[in-house]
Amino acid sequence: MTAWTLHPDRALPADPVTRPIAREIYEAVQDLPIVSMHGHVDVTAFADDEPFPDPAQLLVVPDHYLTRMLVSQGAQLPELGVGPVDGPGFESDPREIFRRFCAGWKHFRGTPTRYWMEHELVEIFGVTVRPSAETADQIYDQIAETLADPTFRPRALLDRFGIEIIGTTDPAWSTLDEHARLAADLPGRVLPTFRPDPLLHPARATWQGDLERLATASGIATDTYAGYLAALRERRAAFVAAGGLATDHGHLSADTTPLPDDVASSLFEKALRGSSDGSGISTAEESAFSAHMLFQMAAMSVEDGLVMQFHPGVLRDHDPAVAATFGPDKGYDIPVVTEFAHGLRPVLEAFGNSASFRMIAFTVDEDVYSRELAPLAGVYPALRLGAPWWFLDAPDAMRRFREAATETAGFSNMSGFVDDTRAFCSIPARHDLARRVDAGYLARLVAEHRLDLDEAVDTAADLAYHLPKLAYAAR
Amino acid sequence: MTAWTLHPDRALPADPVTRPIAREIYEAVQDLPIVSMHGHVDVTAFADDEPFPDPAQLLVVPDHYLTRMLVSQGAQLPELGVGPVDGPGFESDPREIFRRFCAGWKHFRGTPTRYWMEHELVEIFGVTVRPSAETADQIYDQIAETLADPTFRPRALLDRFGIEIIGTTDPAWSTLDEHARLAADLPGRVLPTFRPDPLLHPARATWQGDLERLATASGIATDTYAGYLAALRERRAAFVAAGGLATDHGHLSADTTPLPDDVASSLFEKALRGSSDGSGISTAEESAFSAHMLFQMAAMSVEDGLVMQFHPGVLRDHDPAVAATFGPDKGYDIPVVTEFAHGLRPVLEAFGNSASFRMIAFTVDEDVYSRELAPLAGVYPALRLGAPWWFLDAPDAMRRFREAATETAGFSNMSGFVDDTRAFCSIPARHDLARRVDAGYLARLVAEHRLDLDEAVDTAADLAYHLPKLAYAAR
Amino acid sequence: MTAWTLHPDRALPADPVTRPIAREIYEAVQDLPIVSMHGHVDVTAFADDEPFPDPAQLLVVPDHYLTRMLVSQGAQLPELGVGPVDGPGFESDPREIFRRFCAGWKHFRGTPTRYWMEHELVEIFGVTVRPSAETADQIYDQIAETLADPTFRPRALLDRFGIEIIGTTDPAWSTLDEHARLAADLPGRVLPTFRPDPLLHPARATWQGDLERLATASGIATDTYAGYLAALRERRAAFVAAGGLATDHGHLSADTTPLPDDVASSLFEKALRGSSDGSGISTAEESAFSAHMLFQMAAMSVEDGLVMQFHPGVLRDHDPAVAATFGPDKGYDIPVVTEFAHGLRPVLEAFGNSASFRMIAFTVDEDVYSRELAPLAGVYPALRLGAPWWFLDAPDAMRRFREAATETAGFSNMSGFVDDTRAFCSIPARHDLARRVDAGYLARLVAEHRLDLDEAVDTAADLAYHLPKLAYAAR
Structure with a gap:
């Protein structure tokens, strides 16, 4: 590819x-x-x-356009890092959250989330591969590295x-x-x-x-x-x-x-x-x-x-x-x-x-x-x-x-x-x-x-x- | 141009x-x-x-498609020759009314008023310049002259x-x-x-x-x-x-x-x-x-x-x-x-x-x-x-x-x-x-x-x- | 043609x-x-x-997309073979019904009925002429013949x-x-x-x-x-x-x-x-x-x-x-x-x-x-x-x-x-x-x-x- x-x-x-x-x-x-x-x-x-925390907290967890689509396809909100109001019980590993997002990339076809995210990943973070279960970690690492740069x-x-x-x-x-x-x-x-x-x-x-x-x-x-x-x-x-x-x-x-x-x-x-x-x-x-x-x-x-x-x-x-x-x-x-x-x-x-x-x-x-x-x-x-x-x-x-x-x-x-x-x-x-x-x-x-x-x-x-x-x- | x-x-x-x-x-x-x-x-x-009166009375004053757009951009109806029901107090100089319309030409972009009016001005009245504050008088004169012709x-x-x-x-x-x-x-x-x-x-x-x-x-x-x-x-x-x-x-x-x-x-x-x-x-x-x-x-x-x-x-x-x-x-x-x-x-x-x-x-x-x-x-x-x-x-x-x-x-x-x-x-x-x-x-x-x-x-x-x-x- | x-x-x-x-x-x-x-x-x-009965009973009479359009243009339902609930009094000659449909072909322009029917007539029944009052019988015969084939x-x-x-x-x-x-x-x-x-x-x-x-x-x-x-x-x-x-x-x-x-x-x-x-x-x-x-x-x-x-x-x-x-x-x-x-x-x-x-x-x-x-x-x-x-x-x-x-x-x-x-x-x-x-x-x-x-x-x-x-x- x-x-x-x-x-x-x-x-x-x-x-x-x-x-x-x-x-x-x-x-x-x-x-x-x-x-x-x-x-x-x-x-x-x-x-x-302050620097932004991590790729999942920056791009996935707070974006309800994105979490709702994954929920509609069977994900649970806690799996995406969205916690219950009164306590723990949700995924805390940002890399795991980001993997779930990348694995669901197909479901965003035809949506603006797909369009915007492609723009962000390529233009801001220099990503060069399409998100998928296979590429999730590579993309995660690249974004995390970029976020560590003070100019970000x-x-x-x-x-x-x-x-x-x-x-x-x-x-x-x-x-x-x-x-x-x-x-x-x-x-x-x-x-x-x-x-x-x-x-x-x-x-x-x-x-x-x-x-x-x-x-x-x-x-x-x-x-x-x-x-x-x-x-x-x-x-x-x-x-x-x-x-x-x-x-x-x-x-x-x-x-x-x-x-x-x-x-x-x-x-x-x-x-x-x-x-x-x-x-x-x-x-x-x-x-x-x-x-x-x-x-x-x-x-x-x-x-x-x-x-x-x-x-x-x-x-x-x-x-x-x-x-x-x-x-x-x-x-x-x-x-x-x-x-x-x-x-x-x-x-x-x-x-x-x-x-x-x-x-x-x-x-x-x-x-x-x-x-x-x-x-x-x-x-x-x-x-x-x-x-x-x-x-x-x-x-x-x-x-x-x-x-x-x-x-x-x-x-x-x-x-x-x-x-x-x-x-x-x-x-x-x-x-x-x-x-x-x-x-x-x-x-x-x-x-x-x-x-x-x-x-x-x-x-x-x-x-x-x-x-x-x-x-x-x-x- | x-x-x-x-x-x-x-x-x-x-x-x-x-x-x-x-x-x-x-x-x-x-x-x-x-x-x-x-x-x-x-x-x-x-x-x-009877011959139509003047360019403003023919093309501007009675056309609410047109006056409403100018009103939406701050014009007052009387400035466009639209009088109060019970009296005077409105612009009576047709040339002045026509100038206000031409000065607002930009606001009609994308509307059918713009399309129809362009057709009318070019096809019926032979106008050859785009309406603007600068060209208003020239266009006014040309329409007025045309209206004086008995074949109009x-x-x-x-x-x-x-x-x-x-x-x-x-x-x-x-x-x-x-x-x-x-x-x-x-x-x-x-x-x-x-x-x-x-x-x-x-x-x-x-x-x-x-x-x-x-x-x-x-x-x-x-x-x-x-x-x-x-x-x-x-x-x-x-x-x-x-x-x-x-x-x-x-x-x-x-x-x-x-x-x-x-x-x-x-x-x-x-x-x-x-x-x-x-x-x-x-x-x-x-x-x-x-x-x-x-x-x-x-x-x-x-x-x-x-x-x-x-x-x-x-x-x-x-x-x-x-x-x-x-x-x-x-x-x-x-x-x-x-x-x-x-x-x-x-x-x-x-x-x-x-x-x-x-x-x-x-x-x-x-x-x-x-x-x-x-x-x-x-x-x-x-x-x-x-x-x-x-x-x-x-x-x-x-x-x-x-x-x-x-x-x-x-x-x-x-x-x-x-x-x-x-x-x-x-x-x-x-x-x-x-x-x-x-x-x-x-x-x-x-x-x-x-x-x-x-x-x-x-x-x-x-x-x-x-x-x-x-x-x-x-x- | x-x-x-x-x-x-x-x-x-x-x-x-x-x-x-x-x-x-x-x-x-x-x-x-x-x-x-x-x-x-x-x-x-x-x-x-069982074999399908005849072209009109197969393609016209039961299809309300089709009969409604002909009704809107002045046809009576019984003329199209659609009978009253409690009795006779409707066209029983399938060929006559099919003629009425073909004569009204113009009215289907731009509708999906036209599109689907064209597909059916050409692809399934091998029709090679556009429906009209003139071609109705020819098309009828061709469909009837096809329906007699056991592979249909x-x-x-x-x-x-x-x-x-x-x-x-x-x-x-x-x-x-x-x-x-x-x-x-x-x-x-x-x-x-x-x-x-x-x-x-x-x-x-x-x-x-x-x-x-x-x-x-x-x-x-x-x-x-x-x-x-x-x-x-x-x-x-x-x-x-x-x-x-x-x-x-x-x-x-x-x-x-x-x-x-x-x-x-x-x-x-x-x-x-x-x-x-x-x-x-x-x-x-x-x-x-x-x-x-x-x-x-x-x-x-x-x-x-x-x-x-x-x-x-x-x-x-x-x-x-x-x-x-x-x-x-x-x-x-x-x-x-x-x-x-x-x-x-x-x-x-x-x-x-x-x-x-x-x-x-x-x-x-x-x-x-x-x-x-x-x-x-x-x-x-x-x-x-x-x-x-x-x-x-x-x-x-x-x-x-x-x-x-x-x-x-x-x-x-x-x-x-x-x-x-x-x-x-x-x-x-x-x-x-x-x-x-x-x-x-x-x-x-x-x-x-x-x-x-x-x-x-x-x-x-x-x-x-x-x-x-x-x-x-x-x-």
């Missing part, structure tokens, strides 16, 4: 008329810096700048990857201490994102404790609805002060209907009492309250200028037994039908034509691209259509997104490419793939004489770099 | 095997006459045959555009006077379409006034449910007498469930009383009543042979403040999930197998093509599947429509191409684009040996010309 | 870079045996091995078609006598499939009678809920003993929520009493009961190892008048919105991570591929994503399925190709077409350097042969 390499034209259209145009467009944007405003890399990686520490990789700016996701009660250190060392390069989800869902078991964390962090008592709002507002201001540009919201529904203040206040109090006496609030009441709080978040965004990222429509922890044993984010999160036209209406009626507001909406229900999100983003100046998210951040899904949304929303109403990952080393692969897919789409428009080549090159640069900068710019 | 021209192969597939086949199919149909049975060009344009008056353009027949959309209470004049001057060429929407939605503020207009036009008192039905029936007969071939219905839902007569009658009376004393009927009651009235319209179609065009699934005036200030049709209309399988069932059970009935169903929720509309049109002889509508009247969306619907419905159960526009000069561009996209789709079937070339050419002529004629032929 | 032939590259991608790769992949799998685990060919065809009897065709194994669909109360004969003559080649649908829907008029059939077949009284469950369990065991590998379930909804035993039991009793005294159970109660019974079927599958095939989401007999006159399966079955994420949750929570359970889920609502089914199949080991079903078993729909589902579920979580037809002679055409479409999809991945050629060939063989064998293997 010949050496495993990356083809320079990978992910570009095959047809011989379109490919050279796509290559020309791609080459014009391939080296633009990376703007990575939404992700889940732990801020401590950059703050402490997190901050060095920011440079190597060409990342101009990266956002982390931080709980509302975060002290932002690490970000303070980073602001001193790498000014403007690693920014916090305000994520208040658990605080906006009062039926969750963790709510009461999280409220207390919020009170501690803000110095404002959260035992009244007014105090709760004030504490949230205080934390948002702290994020702004720490360089934050955005908030992030992951709700089951896209509903943003506000409640009258007294109703919201009494739901808050009912939840607070229920949290101690066990009565709680109903699911329907929680849904109404969290929709109301999305509206409040939008209203606060108009005040403080934080861009509101909205990621609704995922039924988390579809198998509650897995969540109880292994915790959240283990691959059992399933998209559901998501309605935006009515759901976003209250926020858009109130703030959709305001230059002080910016919402970026993401979806994993691709039906809404042409039916709802492109028409909404194509008229409301405050709304930008986010890049294909999560399961849709994949070559064919990205192409479908362009084809479904562009004809109604154009390019200027989009966020440009936004990755969303906890797999740090996949970031360059993800951006590179997006640039290739966009180059292919634009090349088809050129080949079909629907766009001129200079326009296509200009648009490719917008999608790769300028639109994300613009979408997340302070209001 | 070289002169701006239209490429002869534009919108045909890029791949070198499929393109020459597509070109051959397209060339066989490109000069067929245009049948434009559904549109919103004002009948007075043809009746009075509306009736002359019917000939220039190759329009064999065009439908207008007229309120049920229209006197049809202009159509009488046109029937004398241009027999069978400009036909009225019966549009009763406001009369079928009793919760609208305008309903009482519209009922009175209906009474005046029909000479039948509309203060009872029986009178209301009789008046509608009288107006339908008047439209038939004036050459009308079709009705048109734009409802939020596709529900067609009939009510018992006494229930319908009492809802009518409740709405009528409520309209004067302010009590009104509920939203749910209005929905039930308007669904009932769709069933009545279908029943009347069986009697009088008018083809029933159905355009459901758009949430109109998503931002009510914009509607209150600027009126309807300003770009704030958003598609919503639309259910046809249950919705159309009452009408199809009753009339779906009748040779006396014809419904053409359109959608802006493209999910229903393969799931519902193609299966329904593929068995009920009375149902035809309409062409991709509104946001979906675009190259990639049209291709998706063919791919999603043809395998189940075939071609014979489709309406062929139907445009839907108030932008008169875009009609030839829209038909030409549809012919190109269909040629591309058919060429792929030929290239994949799924259809013979002679069949493809025959089908292309059906889609462009014969099927629309057939779909709208008197029952 | 030149002779009508099948192009060797039909249904492969047109572009000159991808086609030769597709051809290479296709050629590697074209001769693999056919595994046809889900279908509706009558078991008596194989048990009795059903069992001989199993060999000719390369069918290694074929499943039939049998009511739960089937004696399985024919299968006993076949097990002796053709061991392991024709297998029964347990289909209990009518027994799980207590509001159907036939329910009481079917319960009695179940009691007779099982020898267990079905007048209590416990007896009913025991009788179902007994029949499942009989199917297992007869070589059955799977069950099959066609429900309107994908809901699988179990009820408490006492609630299920009392609904059963209410239905049983209602069935005699006319009171019955409500539609909502029936829905709850049939969802509960799906859960019971899954639980029994864990016990007995039968693979659970699930085909929800079709509104049967959309026009009840047609069903009353002509019976079910006459082309008036329409897909509806189908929700799987919540619907399957109870069964997946209970058994989704069990190695003893296997469900294969099919859909005619293609929206759920990327949103729900691929994410579910991509994590739960017990769930496999079925091949595109019914209206979606068509070239472009199959391609959309691959593009929508593969990036999230990979190939290993799919069933591979599964046909679903009562048209025996279409089986080789359907498998051949699926192999071609998959070769085209895989070739694109190769041409885009997203997959290596050896991987593509290996995957094509999985999809065509190994995955179906594996998906239906005994647990």
Whole structure:
């Protein structure tokens, strides 16, 4: 077998008329810096700048795209190093975990995980053989050796990857201490994102404790609805002060209907009492309250200028037994039908034509691209259509997104490419793939004489770099 | 920069095997006459045959595809010449409006507006430079000069555009006077379409006034449910007498469930009383009543042979403040999930197998093509599947429509191409684009040996010309 | 006109870079045996091995894909040989029926019926002219002559078609006598499939009678809920003993929520009493009961190892008048919105991570591929994503399925190709077409350097042969 390499034209259209145009467009944007405003890399990686542990902990264990596929083919989570919440009982030998991943390489055919991982292994780690049970140890050793090199520490990789700016996701009660250190060392390069989800869902078991964390962090008592709002507002201001540009919201529904203040206040109090006496609030009441709080978040965004990222429509922890044993984010999160036209209406009626507001909406229900999100983003100046998210951040899904949304929303109403990952080393692969897919789409428009080549090159640069900068710019 | 021209192969597939086949199919149909049975060009344009006013009033101000995109990028409607309902306060200099449009040309990349407008500017007005802030005045002058030529008056353009027949959309209470004049001057060429929407939605503020207009036009008192039905029936007969071939219905839902007569009658009376004393009927009651009235319209179609065009699934005036200030049709209309399988069932059970009935169903929720509309049109002889509508009247969306619907419905159960526009000069561009996209789709079937070339050419002529004629032929 | 032939590259991608790769992949799998685990060919065809009657009865009358298209274009079912339930009054001359089909050949352009039928006529029957009113008799005679040949009897065709194994669909109360004969003559080649649908829907008029059939077949009284469950369990065991590998379930909804035993039991009793005294159970109660019974079927599958095939989401007999006159399966079955994420949750929570359970889920609502089914199949080991079903078993729909589902579920979580037809002679055409479409999809991945050629060939063989064998293997 010949050496495993990356083809320079990978992910570009095959047809011989379109490919050279796509290559020309791609080459014009391939080296633009990376703007990575939404992700889940732990801020401590950059703050402490310690070497990454081992190949399995870096590439396999925390990546639920990857572990879920192996589970679907019969692996047990503990065999992949994913431990139960309350104890040991999982594989601790990273080499063994990595072998299981390599032995399952076949199952990733046709998935973006395969594509990204191939890019990472070849481009970052210099691997030259295809993963398999036979090659696992050789690949493991090569990655481990590379990780020992000081030029592969997190901050060095920011440079190597060409990342101009990266956002982390931080709980509302975060002290932002690490970000303070980073602001001193790498000014403007690693920014916090305000994520208040658990605080906006009062039926969750963790709510009461999280409220207390919020009170501690803000110095404002959260035992009244007014105090709760004030504490949230205080934390948002702290994020702004720490360089934050955005908030992030992951709700089951896209509903943003506000409640009258007294109703919201009494739901808050009912939840607070229920949290101690066990009565709680109903699911329907929680849904109404969290929709109301999305509206409040939008209203606060108009005040403080934080861009509101909205990621609704995922039924988390579809198998509650897995969540109880292994915790959240283990691959059992399933998209559901998501309605935006009515759901976003209250926020858009109130703030959709305001230059002080910016919402970026993401979806994993691709039906809404042409039916709802492109028409909404194509008229409301405050709304930008986010890049294909999560399961849709994949070559064919990205192409479908362009084809479904562009004809109604154009390019200027989009966020440009936004990755969303906890797999740090996949970031360059993800951006590179997006640039290739966009180059292919634009090349088809050129080949079909629907766009001129200079326009296509200009648009490719917008999608790769300028639109994300613009979408997340302070209001 | 070289002169701006239209490429002869534009919108045909890029791949070198499929393109020459597509070109051959397209060339066989490109000069067929245009049948434009559904549109919103004002009948007075043809009746009075006055010259079009100026480039901005012709091409920019009334085209909500175009103004909505500029609004989404920060323009204010008044800056684009769109005035508040009750007064002045908007840009009145057409040259200034046209400059704003040209300066925003970039934002239309990838949209059908860009494609159609390029066709219009080059083909109709002989423009040779790309629109931009710099070229705006030059283009404006050239269009203005062209419009002054008597061969560019509306009736002359019917000939220039190759329009064999065009439908207008007229309120049920229209006197049809202009159509009488046109029937004398241009027999069978400009036909009225019966549009009763406001009369079928009793919760609208305008309903009482519209009922009175209906009474005046029909000479039948509309203060009872029986009178209301009789008046509608009288107006339908008047439209038939004036050459009308079709009705048109734009409802939020596709529900067609009939009510018992006494229930319908009492809802009518409740709405009528409520309209004067302010009590009104509920939203749910209005929905039930308007669904009932769709069933009545279908029943009347069986009697009088008018083809029933159905355009459901758009949430109109998503931002009510914009509607209150600027009126309807300003770009704030958003598609919503639309259910046809249950919705159309009452009408199809009753009339779906009748040779006396014809419904053409359109959608802006493209999910229903393969799931519902193609299966329904593929068995009920009375149902035809309409062409991709509104946001979906675009190259990639049209291709998706063919791919999603043809395998189940075939071609014979489709309406062929139907445009839907108030932008008169875009009609030839829209038909030409549809012919190109269909040629591309058919060429792929030929290239994949799924259809013979002679069949493809025959089908292309059906889609462009014969099927629309057939779909709208008197029952 | 030149002779009508099948192009060797039909249904492969047109572009000159991808086609030769597709051809290479296709050629590697074209001769693999056919595994046809889900279908509706009558078991008596194989048990009795009588010659097929005539061309119309073989190819036209029982094929609702075909008759529905002719009905949509104005034919009456009786003209096509489809008789009313209770009597004569339909065309009995097969030649006349065949003429009507050939005269309507144009209407099938672009549909899979056209593609399959062309394959059958040319490849199986040696037809060399395109069907039309003029050629109908010539084609009829040629087919009739072929059918008279003993090598065209059903069992001989199993060999000719390369069918290694074929499943039939049998009511739960089937004696399985024919299968006993076949097990002796053709061991392991024709297998029964347990289909209990009518027994799980207590509001159907036939329910009481079917319960009695179940009691007779099982020898267990079905007048209590416990007896009913025991009788179902007994029949499942009989199917297992007869070589059955799977069950099959066609429900309107994908809901699988179990009820408490006492609630299920009392609904059963209410239905049983209602069935005699006319009171019955409500539609909502029936829905709850049939969802509960799906859960019971899954639980029994864990016990007995039968693979659970699930085909929800079709509104049967959309026009009840047609069903009353002509019976079910006459082309008036329409897909509806189908929700799987919540619907399957109870069964997946209970058994989704069990190695003893296997469900294969099919859909005619293609929206759920990327949103729900691929994410579910991509994590739960017990769930496999079925091949595109019914209206979606068509070239472009199959391609959309691959593009929508593969990036999230990979190939290993799919069933591979599964046909679903009562048209025996279409089986080789359907498998051949699926192999071609998959070769085209895989070739694109190769041409885009997203997959290596050896991987593509290996995957094509999985999809065509190994995955179906594996998906239906005994647990």
